[in-house]
Amino acid sequence: MSVFVDITPDDPVVAAPPARKWRARLTRAALPLLSLLVFFAVWQLVAVSGIWNQTFVPSPGTVWRAFVDISSTHDGVRGYAGYLLWEHLYMTLRRVFAGVVIGVALGVLLGLVMGSISWVRSVLEPWLTFLRALPPLAYFFLLVIWLGIDEAPKITLLALAALPPAAVATTAAVLAAPVGLQEAARALGASRGEVIRDVVVPSALPETFTGIRLAVGMAYSSVVAAELFNGIPGVGGLVKDASNYNNTPVVLVGIFAIGISGLLIDGLLRAIERRSVPWRGKI
Template sequence: MSVFVDITPDESQVDSPVRNAPKNKWRGRATRAALPVLSVLVFGVVWQLVAASGVWNQTFVPFPSTVWRAFLDVSTTHDGVRGYAGYLLWEHLYMTLRRVAAGVIIGIVLGVLLGLVMGSVSWVRSVLEPWLTFIRALPPLAYFFLLVIWLGIDEAPKVTLLALAALPPAAVATTAAVVAAPVGLQEAARALGASRAEVIRDVVIPSALPETFTGIRLAVGMAYSSVVAAELFNGLPGVGGLVKDASNYNNTPVVLVGIFAIGFSGLIIDGLLRAAERRAVPWRGKI
């Protein structure tokens, strides 16, 4: 007589990876959300300790509470004073973002188009690549004063400076992406009767999109890093102008408020760009 013993474990006692997948997914999301919050808390504690140590004068390292009060003062009307220089913080930030948006859109559009041409036509790349490298190597202040001489002190030099800061990263990234487009796919498309324009539209551009998005993010970052320089002259209202004007009077809390405003808005914009990238090129990192 044969005796069969069922040694299959009870499903309720088995930790199934499939069953635990949602739990692990939420745990991962919670960890990713908690780590930035923890880093901010640690930064705040270290800042408080450094300010309380008395090693540096409060003019140079103010307490976090002092910066918070400066934020409230700049954001509201108090004692008959409206914000800073007659503008609230959101109005300063709005003007800065408007300038950045105009410069970045111009720089990215021209940079991506230039990158497509440079990546597709080798002699154009040979002619223009040194000039892009030259512009990319220049710090914004090196040519901003020249732009002021040429264009005046209104909005034109500010937008032009931001466009020149955004153009090279977008152009270089797009050029590299187009050059690296799979040759086999291009030849297969030509063999199937596709024209040059159709090959660029259906093969080159989709394959170049991931690197192009990286170039766009870099372009926005370059424009943001140049915004204070762009608002050196006639920059009020504007966060860069606010930072410069406050620094003239050693008003460190307001300077820090402006820096945080630029930094946090930059984080939000970069997050939006990453979300757009995930939607536009969902295959990135998966093939």
């Protein structure tokens, strides 16, 4: 005996996949929000418990008041050290942007060369590993001696921090480019430059974007070191100056400003990656 089931467009079985998709999206949005609420709740409980002095663990309300104070003019005082928070953040982002652009451009170019020419890779790879192993503070003071205390050592430090991840990721991506596709392109008459442009670069782009994201992260992790000298205006300089006076709320405001802006920039890079490399994970 045959059983026929009539499924109309309004049938819940047909509507279920879109409903599941919306539930998945809501879950993805709700989980970070829930973790944020839990974080602030635990922070408030620790702050009011008296385990640590308020100087070391201020409450969220105290940090919020510090944020408002730094972001506005109050009692004749403009922000922190004469600059509003957005001005500090703007200077830091400008330095990070300049350093990342220089470091990533050199790193990607170096990675393409190292991945394509074996003897160049043999010569430069130890130096890249050496530079990548050095903490920024290890050579920042040397940069200050060489370049002074203005913008040059800061941007140079950030560029040196961003260069190795971009170079290493690009080198690995070029080496992993499909050999079969390269040979097929050569068999069809493509020159070495055309093979690199049409086969190697597109296949390397996904990993190169990963290297760029890592490079931005390295630059951000080095920004406080970069702004140790003459870093005001700048969030790193703000954090360093406030720490000299045990001004923990201002330090936390600076840390949150760096972290949140870093999250936004990483999200922007991921969006650019999705548009620029739509074939990632599909081939």
